[in-house]
Amino acid sequence: MVIDAQMLGYSRPGRCKVLPGLFGKDQTSGTAALTEVSCSLAEGELLALLGHNGAGKSTLIKLLLGLIAPSRGSLKVLGHTPSRGMAGVGYLPEHCRLYPRLSGSELFALFGRLKGATAGEVNELIEAFSLASLLHRPCQSLSKGQLQRLSLALALLGKPRLLLLDEPTTGLDPGAAEFMYQRLDRLKQNGCALVICSHDLALLEPRADKLLFIGSGRQQAFGRAADILGGDSLRAAYSRLMPNAFGESSDPELISRS
Numbered sequence: 184m185v186i187d188a189q190m191l192g193y194s195r196p197g198r199c200k201v202l203p204g205l206f207g208k209d210q211t212s213g214t215a216a217l218t219e220v221s222c223s224l225a226e227g228e229l230l231a232l233l234g235h236n237g238a239g240k241s242t243l244i245k246l247l248l249g250l251i252a253p254s255r256g257s258l259k260v261l262g263h264t265p266s267r268g269m270a271g272v273g274y275l276p277e278h279c280r281l282y283p284r285l286s287g288s289e290l291f292a293l294f295g296r297l298k299g300a301t302a303g304e305v306n307e308l309i310e311a312f313s314l315a316s317l318l319h320r321p322c323q324s325l326s327k328g329q330l331q332r333l334s335l336a337l338a339l340l341g342k343p344r345l346l347l348l349d350e351p352t353t354g355l356d357p358g359a360a361e362f363m364y365q366r367l368d369r370l371k372q373n374g375c376a377l378v379i380c381s382h383d384l385a386l387l388e389p390r391a392d393k394l395l396f397i398g399s400g401r402q403q404a405f406g407r408a409a410d411i412l413g414g415d416s417l418r419a420a421y422s423r424l425m426p427n428a429f430g431e432s433s434d435p436e437l438i439s440r441s
Protein backbone atom coordinates (compact mmCIF):
# COMPACT_ATOMS: atom_id res chain seq x y z
CA MET A 184 0.00 0.00 0.00
CA VAL A 185 1.39 3.41 -0.94
CA ILE A 186 -0.86 5.38 1.42
CA ASP A 187 -2.67 4.03 4.45
CA ALA A 188 -4.46 6.63 6.59
CA GLN A 189 -6.73 5.64 9.48
CA MET A 190 -8.89 8.16 11.34
CA LEU A 191 -6.35 10.86 10.65
CA GLY A 192 -6.75 14.20 12.37
CA TYR A 193 -4.76 17.39 12.57
CA SER A 194 -5.23 20.38 14.83
CA ARG A 195 -3.32 23.59 14.37
CA PRO A 196 -1.46 24.57 17.53
CA GLY A 197 -3.44 27.03 19.60
CA ARG A 198 -2.18 30.51 20.32
CA CYS A 199 -2.33 32.20 23.70
CA LYS A 200 -2.50 36.03 23.43
CA VAL A 201 -0.90 36.56 26.85
CA LEU A 202 1.89 34.02 26.42
CA PRO A 203 2.35 33.28 22.69
CA GLY A 204 3.52 29.73 22.17
CA LEU A 205 1.95 28.49 25.43
CA PHE A 206 -0.10 25.92 23.52
CA GLY A 207 2.52 25.41 20.85
CA LYS A 208 3.31 21.84 21.83
CA ASP A 209 -0.18 20.84 22.85
CA GLN A 210 -1.79 20.28 19.47
CA THR A 211 -5.06 19.06 20.99
CA SER A 212 -5.79 22.58 22.26
CA GLY A 213 -5.67 24.12 18.76
CA THR A 214 -8.16 24.39 15.92
CA ALA A 215 -9.21 21.16 14.21
CA ALA A 216 -8.15 21.49 10.56
CA LEU A 217 -8.75 17.86 9.58
CA THR A 218 -10.90 15.24 11.29
CA GLU A 219 -11.35 11.47 10.84
CA VAL A 220 -9.85 11.00 7.38
CA SER A 221 -9.36 7.37 6.36
CA CYS A 222 -8.10 6.50 2.89
CA SER A 223 -5.77 4.16 1.05
CA LEU A 224 -3.97 4.16 -2.27
CA ALA A 225 -2.12 1.41 -4.13
CA GLU A 226 0.56 1.57 -6.84
CA GLY A 227 -0.66 2.91 -10.19
CA GLU A 228 -3.82 4.43 -8.70
CA LEU A 229 -4.91 8.05 -8.91
CA LEU A 230 -6.67 9.62 -5.95
CA ALA A 231 -8.59 12.82 -6.62
CA LEU A 232 -8.72 15.01 -3.53
CA LEU A 233 -11.81 17.20 -3.73
CA GLY A 234 -13.34 19.91 -1.61
CA HIS A 235 -14.12 23.61 -1.41
CA ASN A 236 -11.54 26.31 -0.80
CA GLY A 237 -10.25 25.98 2.74
CA ALA A 238 -11.64 22.44 3.16
CA GLY A 239 -8.31 20.98 4.29
CA LYS A 240 -6.90 19.42 1.10
CA SER A 241 -3.50 21.10 1.29
CA THR A 242 -3.36 20.23 4.98
CA LEU A 243 -3.75 16.54 4.06
CA ILE A 244 -0.99 16.88 1.46
CA LYS A 245 1.30 18.41 4.09
CA LEU A 246 0.57 15.44 6.37
CA LEU A 247 1.40 12.99 3.55
CA LEU A 248 4.68 14.83 2.96
CA GLY A 249 5.60 14.74 6.65
CA LEU A 250 5.72 18.57 6.78
CA ILE A 251 3.27 18.44 9.69
CA ALA A 252 2.51 15.53 12.03
CA PRO A 253 -0.97 14.11 12.69
CA SER A 254 -2.59 14.95 16.02
CA ARG A 255 -4.70 11.78 15.88
CA GLY A 256 -4.98 8.51 13.96
CA SER A 257 -2.29 6.73 11.98
CA LEU A 258 -0.61 7.43 8.66
CA LYS A 259 1.84 5.35 6.63
CA VAL A 260 3.32 6.44 3.30
CA LEU A 261 5.27 3.76 1.41
CA GLY A 262 5.16 1.74 4.63
CA HIS A 263 6.74 4.45 6.79
CA THR A 264 5.71 7.33 8.99
CA PRO A 265 6.07 10.28 6.59
CA SER A 266 9.09 12.51 7.11
CA ARG A 267 10.23 15.67 5.35
CA GLY A 268 12.10 14.89 2.11
CA MET A 269 11.42 11.14 2.28
CA ALA A 270 12.71 9.04 -0.64
CA GLY A 271 10.19 7.92 -3.24
CA VAL A 272 7.83 10.87 -2.87
CA GLY A 273 7.58 13.73 -5.39
CA TYR A 274 5.65 16.94 -4.80
CA LEU A 275 4.36 19.70 -7.03
CA PRO A 276 3.13 22.53 -4.79
CA GLU A 277 0.32 24.87 -5.77
CA HIS A 278 2.66 27.87 -5.76
CA CYS A 279 6.00 26.59 -6.93
CA ARG A 280 8.71 28.83 -5.55
CA LEU A 281 11.84 27.88 -7.47
CA TYR A 282 14.96 29.98 -7.00
CA PRO A 283 14.02 32.77 -9.45
CA ARG A 284 17.53 33.58 -10.71
CA LEU A 285 18.62 29.99 -11.30
CA SER A 286 18.25 28.51 -14.76
CA GLY A 287 16.56 25.20 -15.49
CA SER A 288 19.92 23.47 -15.95
CA GLU A 289 21.14 24.80 -12.58
CA LEU A 290 17.94 23.61 -10.92
CA PHE A 291 18.30 20.16 -12.52
CA ALA A 292 21.91 20.01 -11.27
CA LEU A 293 20.87 21.07 -7.75
CA PHE A 294 17.79 18.88 -7.28
CA GLY A 295 19.28 16.03 -9.33
CA ARG A 296 22.18 15.82 -6.86
CA LEU A 297 19.82 16.06 -3.86
CA LYS A 298 17.64 13.25 -5.21
CA GLY A 299 20.50 11.10 -6.52
CA ALA A 300 19.31 11.25 -10.17
CA THR A 301 21.65 10.08 -12.92
CA ALA A 302 22.56 12.26 -15.94
CA GLY A 303 20.57 9.85 -18.13
CA GLU A 304 17.46 10.36 -15.99
CA VAL A 305 17.83 14.15 -16.18
CA ASN A 306 18.19 14.03 -19.98
CA GLU A 307 15.11 11.81 -20.30
CA LEU A 308 13.05 14.32 -18.31
CA ILE A 309 14.35 17.27 -20.34
CA GLU A 310 13.30 15.49 -23.51
CA ALA A 311 9.93 14.24 -22.23
CA PHE A 312 8.96 17.74 -21.08
CA SER A 313 10.43 19.56 -24.14
CA LEU A 314 12.60 21.72 -21.91
CA ALA A 315 15.85 21.89 -23.89
CA SER A 316 15.24 25.37 -25.32
CA LEU A 317 14.31 26.81 -21.89
CA LEU A 318 17.15 25.42 -19.83
CA HIS A 319 19.49 28.40 -19.95
CA ARG A 320 16.95 31.06 -18.99
CA PRO A 321 16.53 32.17 -15.37
CA CYS A 322 13.28 30.59 -14.25
CA GLN A 323 11.82 34.00 -13.31
CA SER A 324 11.64 34.72 -17.07
CA LEU A 325 9.53 31.63 -17.86
CA SER A 326 5.79 31.76 -18.51
CA LYS A 327 3.37 30.08 -16.08
CA GLY A 328 3.01 27.02 -18.33
CA GLN A 329 6.75 26.70 -18.96
CA LEU A 330 7.45 27.01 -15.24
CA GLN A 331 4.85 24.36 -14.43
CA ARG A 332 6.40 21.97 -16.96
CA LEU A 333 9.84 22.54 -15.44
CA SER A 334 8.46 22.13 -11.90
CA LEU A 335 6.79 18.81 -12.72
CA ALA A 336 9.97 17.52 -14.37
CA LEU A 337 11.94 18.49 -11.23
CA ALA A 338 9.35 16.74 -9.03
CA LEU A 339 9.98 13.54 -10.99
CA LEU A 340 13.71 13.44 -10.28
CA GLY A 341 14.55 10.32 -8.29
CA LYS A 342 11.67 8.37 -9.91
CA PRO A 343 9.04 8.83 -7.17
CA ARG A 344 6.61 6.00 -6.38
CA LEU A 345 4.13 8.55 -5.06
CA LEU A 346 3.52 11.95 -6.63
CA LEU A 347 1.47 14.61 -4.83
CA LEU A 348 0.14 17.46 -6.94
CA ASP A 349 -1.61 20.50 -5.52
CA GLU A 350 -3.64 22.28 -8.25
CA PRO A 351 -1.28 21.23 -11.08
CA THR A 352 -3.25 22.90 -13.88
CA THR A 353 -4.30 26.20 -12.31
CA GLY A 354 -3.56 29.03 -14.73
CA LEU A 355 -2.58 26.71 -17.58
CA ASP A 356 -4.15 27.01 -21.02
CA PRO A 357 -6.13 23.93 -22.18
CA GLY A 358 -3.22 22.61 -24.27
CA ALA A 359 -0.72 22.93 -21.42
CA ALA A 360 -3.18 21.30 -18.98
CA GLU A 361 -3.73 18.39 -21.38
CA PHE A 362 0.06 18.02 -21.82
CA MET A 363 0.43 17.87 -18.05
CA TYR A 364 -2.25 15.16 -17.70
CA GLN A 365 -0.78 13.10 -20.56
CA ARG A 366 2.51 12.99 -18.65
CA LEU A 367 0.64 12.03 -15.48
CA ASP A 368 -1.23 9.26 -17.36
CA ARG A 369 2.10 7.81 -18.42
CA LEU A 370 3.46 7.87 -14.87
CA LYS A 371 0.33 6.13 -13.63
CA GLN A 372 0.69 3.41 -16.27
CA ASN A 373 4.24 2.88 -15.02
CA GLY A 374 2.96 2.21 -11.50
CA CYS A 375 3.38 5.62 -9.87
CA ALA A 376 0.58 6.43 -7.40
CA LEU A 377 -0.83 9.94 -7.80
CA VAL A 378 -2.71 12.22 -5.43
CA ILE A 379 -4.15 15.21 -7.25
CA CYS A 380 -5.85 18.06 -5.50
CA SER A 381 -7.71 20.05 -8.14
CA HIS A 382 -10.92 21.90 -8.92
CA ASP A 383 -10.62 20.85 -12.58
CA LEU A 384 -13.28 18.13 -12.45
CA ALA A 385 -13.35 17.54 -16.23
CA LEU A 386 -9.68 16.54 -16.33
CA LEU A 387 -9.92 14.43 -13.17
CA GLU A 388 -13.15 12.55 -13.96
CA PRO A 389 -11.87 10.12 -16.61
CA ARG A 390 -8.66 9.39 -14.70
CA ALA A 391 -9.48 9.09 -11.00
CA ASP A 392 -9.52 5.57 -9.54
CA LYS A 393 -10.47 6.80 -6.08
CA LEU A 394 -12.18 9.91 -4.77
CA LEU A 395 -11.78 11.60 -1.41
CA PHE A 396 -14.20 14.43 -0.62
CA ILE A 397 -13.36 16.74 2.25
CA GLY A 398 -15.77 19.39 3.51
CA SER A 399 -14.83 21.79 6.32
CA GLY A 400 -11.97 19.53 7.39
CA ARG A 401 -14.14 16.42 7.63
CA GLN A 402 -14.21 13.46 5.26
CA GLN A 403 -17.50 13.41 3.33
CA ALA A 404 -16.77 10.33 1.22
CA PHE A 405 -13.93 8.05 0.20
CA GLY A 406 -13.95 5.10 -2.15
CA ARG A 407 -13.61 3.79 -5.67
CA ALA A 408 -14.70 6.41 -8.21
CA ALA A 409 -17.20 4.06 -9.86
CA ASP A 410 -18.87 3.29 -6.50
CA ILE A 411 -19.15 6.93 -5.46
CA LEU A 412 -20.26 8.23 -8.84
CA GLY A 413 -22.81 5.44 -9.35
CA GLY A 414 -23.36 6.59 -12.93
CA ASP A 415 -23.36 10.33 -12.09
CA SER A 416 -20.83 12.79 -13.45
CA LEU A 417 -18.14 13.95 -11.04
CA ARG A 418 -19.80 17.39 -10.96
CA ALA A 419 -23.14 15.82 -9.96
CA ALA A 420 -21.47 13.67 -7.28
CA TYR A 421 -19.62 16.76 -5.98
CA SER A 422 -22.89 18.63 -5.75
CA ARG A 423 -24.58 15.67 -3.98
CA LEU A 424 -21.79 15.17 -1.45
CA MET A 425 -20.70 18.74 -0.79
CA PRO A 426 -23.44 21.04 0.52
CA ASN A 427 -23.60 24.45 -1.24
CA ALA A 428 -21.01 23.26 -3.76
CA PHE A 429 -22.32 25.32 -6.64
CA GLY A 430 -24.14 28.59 -6.82
CA GLU A 431 -23.34 29.74 -3.29
CA SER A 432 -19.95 29.72 -1.66
CA SER A 433 -19.18 26.51 0.22
CA ASP A 434 -16.51 28.21 2.33
CA PRO A 435 -18.06 28.22 5.84
CA GLU A 436 -16.33 31.53 6.64
CA LEU A 437 -17.97 33.21 3.63
CA ILE A 438 -21.33 31.60 4.39
CA SER A 439 -21.28 32.85 7.95
CA ARG A 440 -20.49 36.37 6.68
CA SER A 441 -23.31 36.40 4.12
Ligand SMILES: Nc1ncnc2c1ncn2[C@@H]1O[C@H](COP(=O)(O)OP(=O)(O)OP(=O)(O)O)[C@@H](O)[C@H]1O
Nearest residue numbers: 195216234235236237238239240241242243277380
Ligand atom coordinates in the same frame (compact mmCIF):
# COMPACT_ATOMS: atom_id res chain seq x y z
N1 LIG B 1 -0.69 28.07 8.50
C1 LIG B 1 -1.98 28.16 8.81
N2 LIG B 1 -2.37 28.72 9.98
C2 LIG B 1 -3.68 28.80 10.31
N3 LIG B 1 -4.67 28.35 9.54
C3 LIG B 1 -4.34 27.79 8.37
C4 LIG B 1 -2.99 27.67 7.94
N4 LIG B 1 -2.97 27.03 6.73
C5 LIG B 1 -4.27 26.81 6.42
N5 LIG B 1 -5.08 27.25 7.40
C6 LIG B 1 -6.55 27.12 7.44
O1 LIG B 1 -6.88 25.72 7.44
C7 LIG B 1 -8.03 25.49 6.64
C8 LIG B 1 -7.69 24.44 5.55
O2 LIG B 1 -6.72 25.01 4.68
P1 LIG B 1 -6.15 24.22 3.42
O3 LIG B 1 -5.06 25.08 2.84
O4 LIG B 1 -5.78 22.84 3.82
O5 LIG B 1 -7.41 24.21 2.46
P2 LIG B 1 -7.56 23.72 0.95
O6 LIG B 1 -8.65 22.71 0.93
O7 LIG B 1 -6.24 23.31 0.40
O8 LIG B 1 -8.05 25.07 0.25
P3 LIG B 1 -7.82 25.66 -1.24
O9 LIG B 1 -8.67 24.85 -2.20
O10 LIG B 1 -8.33 27.07 -1.11
O11 LIG B 1 -6.34 25.61 -1.55
C9 LIG B 1 -8.45 26.85 6.08
O12 LIG B 1 -9.50 27.35 6.89
C10 LIG B 1 -7.21 27.70 6.21
O13 LIG B 1 -7.55 29.07 6.40
